[in-house]
Amino acid sequence: MKGNRTRWLAAGIGGAAIATAAGFTGWQIAERPAVASVSPAADSSVPTSAPSITVNLEHVDRLRDLRVRVDGQDRTAAVRAARDRLMVPTEGLDDGVHTVDVEFRTSNLVRRRVREQWEFTVDTQAPSLSARSPMDGKISSRKAVKFTGRAEPGSTVSVSWGNGRSTSGTATEAGAYALTARLPEGRVATTVAARDAAGNATRTTTRVLVDTIAPKITLDRVSPAAVVTDTSSPRITGLVVKDNPGELTFGASVNGAKVLEVSGASALPPPDQDLIEASAVTAPLEVDGRRFSVSVGELPQGLNRIKVWAKDPAGNVASATTKVLVNSSEEFGSQDMRLGARGTDAKQLNERLKDAKVLKGATPATFGPRTQQALVRYQKRFKLPQTGAFDTRTRNAMVGRIVVTISTRTLRLIRDGRVFKQYKIAVGSSAHPTPTGSYQVIDKQVDPAWFPPDSPWAEGLGPIPAGPGNPLGTRWIGTSAPAIGIHGTYADYSIGTAASHGCMRMHIPEVEQLYEYVVLGMPVVIKS
Structure with a gap:
């Protein structure tokens, strides 16, 4: 029995020793020293020629035989050590790739030697940036404005405006970029920036006027019963409800044909000239404050549909339409005529159409639908444009x-x-x-x-x-x-x-x- 107890005791002591050794080994493994992180990080870029190299350690109690090399040169003497951290100052590094090699020994039985080697890039040059559109001062009729240009390949290009609003993208391998920014209404100062991997940035500012709202105009009302008898060249008057008339372009069409396009600025009197003097000579467009009048040329006798439009610098267009009935001439053949014309000249036109055997039935006294149909037949006979109006070519043929x-x-x-x-x-x-x-x-x-x-x-x-x-x-x-x-x-x-x-x-x-x-x-x- 005594021998057995001795064997049991020895076995117990041996087992405890083994357990203790196993526990110590596990602790040494768990607490093995290592480099936790470095700065500049591996494969990163920095925008300075004098970056401070930092090595963060973990589980390192006693550090021996430290050696630090930068680009192969020993920098150990320059190392400043703090708790779990090594700092290596540098200066005068050229742009390009640099290598750091850190090596030291510890008392850890599992990992007695630690070595970390990595590379980073110094880049002190700002990236290239050439903005192409929009041009500075661009006027856009859409809120979605496209920004295009060229920048350093791979750089991050951003467009920012207002209170921190921005959009970004990456320049292609060829250096092209295209971004769409949704800008607010009004004058907007935008900044286009190209930022490389090192953090260097190049910026340019572009001012954009976003105007998506068309101007508003009204024409003075013409009574449906009103007939213009004193002239065949009446002026059409109206009001610009919003926008500055001097910044608009005005235009007009008569019966679908364009007759006028003129800038509002051209109608403004010089600063040292009174408006009365400026208006003494009848012009295609006259502006007085927000009121305007346009000349639409000589109108055909009859009912004319006149459209006046105003376009702002962004290209937004507002228009208004009116109808004018002209009966200013009684001499047949001296004026064009169209549907609605009345008087002696209209009656003579119907008589001429009757003589030409293109007007059927009784002879009307005015230019009505039957006159229009007869004119089309007349124009077809003489190979004229079939307008149904007594226009210049038809007038020359008939008169x-x-x-x-x-x-x-x-x-x-x-x-x-x-x-x-x-x-x-x-x-x-x-x-x-x-x-x-x-x-x-x-x-x-x-x-x-x-x-x-x-x-x-x-x-x-x-x-x-x-x-x-x-x-x-x-x-x-x-x-x-x-x-x-x-x-x-x-x-x-x-x-x-x-x-x-x-x-x-x-x-x-x-x-x-x-x-x-x-x-x-x-x-x-x-x-x-």
Whole structure:
């Protein structure tokens, strides 16, 4: 029994020793020394040439045989040690990759030697940045504004504005970036920044005006029953409710055709000029405070749809529409006409359409839907644009044109594509030939007085009043050829000869007949 007890005691003591040794070993493993972290971190970048290298330790009680090398150079003597921390100051490091090697010994039985080696990069150069859009001062009609440009490849590019609002992205390998920032309404100062891995940054500021709200305009109300009788070129007036008129562009269209586009700034008087003086000459656009008036040109007789618009610098457009009924002329053929026209000229138009056999039924007194349909048939017959309006091309075809042939001493009135009237005339003599070319009728007079022209042949002559013996007879049809016209003559014997001072003479009854067919603006073609 005694021997067994001895063996049991020895076994117990041995087991305890083994357990103690195992526990100590486990503690040594758990508490083995190590480098917890380093700064600058491995593979990181720093923006300074004098970074402080820091090594944070754990489970290191007694440190022996310390050696620190930076880029292979021993820096152990410069190490400053604190609790669980080693600090190595540096200076003058070049831009590029640098290597740190830290090695030391400890009393730990499991890990007696510790070594840590890593690399970091010094980068003191700011990244490149070239902003392309938007340009400084850009005016955008959308809140979503796209920022584009080039920056250092891989750099982080950000756009910031307002109270800390921003958006960011990464420049591509080719260096391109594109970011969309949703900016607030109004003038916004934005900063575009490119930041590299080291933290170096390059910035540029761009000012953007975001304007997504269109201006507002109103036109002065025109009564549906109102008829403009004093002019065929009325001005359209209105009010700019918001925005500065001087910063807007104004435009207008008549019956769908654009007739005007002008900047508001051009209508403002110079600072040293009174508004009354500035408005003395009628301009396409006139501005007085927030009120404006625009000239839309000569309107056709009848009902016209006029659209006026205003565009702000961002491109936002506001428009307003009105209708104007014009009945300012009674002379058929002198003005364009459209649906709604009334008066003698409208009645004569219907009569002409009736004569041309394109108007069916009774002859209307005004320009109504039947007139419009008849005009389309007339235009189709003569291969004209089928507008349904008595426009310039239709008017020229229907009213006609005068063709003078000098060699045959004839004047023909061409109407509806055929010779409507033909007359014998006298033309200019060899000393005073009738000019050839294309002209227009610009003047019509009944019983005209004759005034001597500024020409050598008329030197010393005085005016001759209307009546027998007047060289112009009873009618004068002036053309745009200087001092040249068609007129009557009491010298009937001269008709058919080259006897005038350049004008075209006619028998008095015939010129009186022609006079009734002629309208201002009628083409006059004179050929040899």
